[in-house]
């Protein structure tokens with residue numbers, strides 16, 4: 001009888017461990033290699049990946065959706081965004097836009113001059129790449145948003161914070 005109880009307990013523990021492992025692998029992970037910092041030149045370089053894995057049916061940046069990832073850069077730095085579309089199915093684009101109460105339905109003017117990929121509305125095809133750079137000249141809250149109609153509204157946006165107080169760029173899950 002005691003052996004059966006122990007076996008049951010062991011099975012319960014294994015089931016819990018299995019459940020935890022599944023939950024952990026489902027949460028998006030930040031790869032430190034996505035952000036490269038040149039403190040002397042005050043340049044932050046970010047690898048922005050459209051359709052990174054299957055989260056939100058590919059409507060994600062770096063695996064995150066709906067503001068779940070925040071790139072913070074100190075005000076006055078230069079930001080270089082290298083965009084690649086890893087989605088095997090859908091085209092995507094990227095633009096830095098002002099924070100909004102809800103995502104725009106399609107392209108809007110970027111928050112900083114030239115802070116957008118080409119092909120805003122049609123998006124870049126699978127494995128398409130583009131790079132843009134801008135001066136983070138105004139502190140505030142911004143989004144990196146996919147302007148292909150409907151994608152932003154479906155959650156394809158993450159956060160960019162231009163900070164008066166941050167000492168260096170960082171990439172964090174949004175708290």
Ligand SMILES: [Cu+2]
Nearest residue numbers: 092146148151
């Ligand atoms: Cu998109």
